[in-house]
Amino acid sequence: MRVVHKDLPLEAIHPQAFQAAEAARCAGEQGKFWEYHDKLYADTPKLGAEELKSAAKDVGLNVPSFDQCFTSRKYRSAVQKDVNDGAQLGLTGTPAFFINGREISGAQAVGRFFGDHRRGVKPGEIGSVAMEQPTAIANHQASARFWVLASCRSGCCSAAAAFWGANKQALGLFHDDGIYTVVAKALSQGDGYRIISLPAAPPQTKYPFLYSYLLSWIWALDSNFPQNIILLKSLNVAILAAIFFVSMVFYRRYFPEAKFAALIFAIVVCTNPVIFTYTDYVISDLLFVMLALIALTIGASQASSSDPRFDVPLLALVTGLACLTRLAAAPLVLAGGLYSFTRRGWRGVAYFIGVLALFLVPWFCGCLARHSHQRIRSMPITLPTILASRGQGTRRRGLVNCGLLWSVMRVIWR
Numbered sequence: 001m002r003v004v005h006k007d008l009p010l011e012a013i014h015p016q017a018f019q020a021a022e023a024a025r026c027a028g029e030q031g032k033f034w035e036y037h038d039k040l041y042a043d044t045p046k047l048g049a050e051e052l053k054s055a056a057k058d059v060g061l062n063v064p065s066f067d068q069c070f071t072s073r074k075y076r077s078a079v080q081k082d083v084n085d086g087a088q089l090g091l092t093g094t095p096a097f098f099i100n101g102r103e104i105s106g107a108q109a110v111g112r113f114f115g116d117h118r119r120g121v122k123p124g125e126i127g128s129v130a131m132e133q134p135t136a137i138a139n140h141q142a143s144a145r146f147w148v149l150a151s152c153r154s155g156c157c158s159a160a161a162a163f164w165g166a167n168k169q170a171l172g173l174f175h176d177d178g179i180y181t182v183v184a185k186a187l188s189q190g191d192g193y194r195i196i197s198l199p200a201a202p203p204q205t206k207y208p209f210l211y212s213y214l215l216s217w218i219w220a221l222d223s224n225f226p227q228n229i230i231l232l233k234s235l236n237v238a239i240l241a242a243i244f245f246v247s248m249v250f251y252r253r254y255f256p257e258a259k260f261a262a263l264i265f266a267i268v269v270c271t272n273p274v275i276f277t278y279t280d281y282v283i284s285d286l287l288f289v290m291l292a293l294i295a296l297t298i299g300a301s302q303a304s305s306s307d308p309r310f311d312v313p314l315l316a317l318v319t320g321l322a323c324l325t326r327l328a329a330a331p332l333v334l335a336g337g338l339y340s341f342t343r344r345g346w347r348g349v350a351y352f353i354g355v356l357a358l359f360l361v362p363w364f365c366g367c368l369a370r371h372s373h374q375r376i377r378s379m380p381i382t383l384p385t386i387l388a389s390r391g392q393g394t395r396r397r398g399l400v401n402c403g404l405l406w407s408v409m410r411v412i413w414r
Contacts, residue, residue: 006082008086023055024036026066030062039055093257147259155270162236165280166230166280167280170229171226179207180283187212188217193209207284210287233279233282288326292322295318298318320359337349337352
């Protein structure tokens with residue numbers, strides 16, 4: 001009989017199980033995997049780092065060598081590979097056994113292991129116990145393909161319903177969608193980030209530019225208005241489909257085994273009237289929702305199953321894009337900073353702020369530069385009024401200065 005042991009730490013209910021699996025592999029380096037394994041099961045409630053090191057001493061391991069192996073997380077990728085194999089097989093709990101390609105789930109009587117599973121085996125053969133049995137993998141791969149297909153069909157149906165229900169003849173009813181569209185036209189024509197439908201084509205400083213920039217590519221593809229309204233609205237339809245799949249990933253970060261529940265969750269998110277109706281308006285809300293949901297999905301990563309060297313900068317990247325979509329993403333900046341601190345301490349916060357600054361600093365500097373340019377152009381008109389106020393006492397002068405300060409603060413805030 002050949003026995004193959006695989007790790008499947010269920011962190012949702014046992015937060016310290018992953019590091020315990022790593023520790024057991026470190027014990028295996030010294031030939032005492034099973035002794036250490038049995039010791040941990042005898043003290044299941046105590047699986048903290050100190051308890052794991054104490055257990056190594058109790059079973060007679062070389063403690064310095066064990067500490068070096070455990071602290072370096074030498075076997076993190078190996079344990080994660082086992083977790084991925086278990087997910088591929090559709091396992092939702094432990095213990096789980098595969099005997100001759102047939103699955104036995106949960107704790108069972110001994111007779112169950114030597115009953116039906118020995119049928120068809122030649123005399124003298126017991127077979128092998130392994131998760132890599134071809135029949136089991138084939139069955140679960142078929143199940144995985146079914147869920148992928150079901151998810152794709154559901155997401156496409158949601159997008160098709162939104163496309164069908166959109167008003168393909170009207171744009172600008174929400175006012176802001178008119179602004180986004182006009183600015184997109186200006187960008188596509190090389191006129192800059194300006195509202196070219198207004199006199200003097202003033203710069204647009206109410207909203208960040210990312211959504212209008214995406215629309216400008218659609219406008220460049222087809223500049224025939226109003227025939228291109230349906231293409232402009234198709235952007236939000238595509239974003240709705242993306243929200244569907246991101247919602248599934250987000251849900252399964254917390255409940256990896258809940259495939260059907262994740263599908264229902266995504267359907268509920270996308271058919272929510274608050275979300276669904278935004279596909280009929282050319283505004284940035286859906287793009288912001290998608291980016292915020294991606295940021296939350298990154299933040300839902302378990303500390304043991306993701307590398308902070310990558311997820312912290314990735315979170316900063318997505319947060320920066322969200323801020324360039326809507327300044328309502330400000331809470332994501334605070335939450336991202338706290339998350340980065342818990343992952344890598346102050347170094348993580350520095351990484352997060354550094355990547356985020358690459359997105360936000362140029363935008364805010366551009367806004368201030370445009371505002372300063374407008375102030376300089378308007379000085380010949382406003383200066384006599386300010387000078388005239390000097391002769392009317394300190395109170396009038398103070399009110400004028402406060403008004404100018406308030407105007408500057410409003411622009412910076414926007």
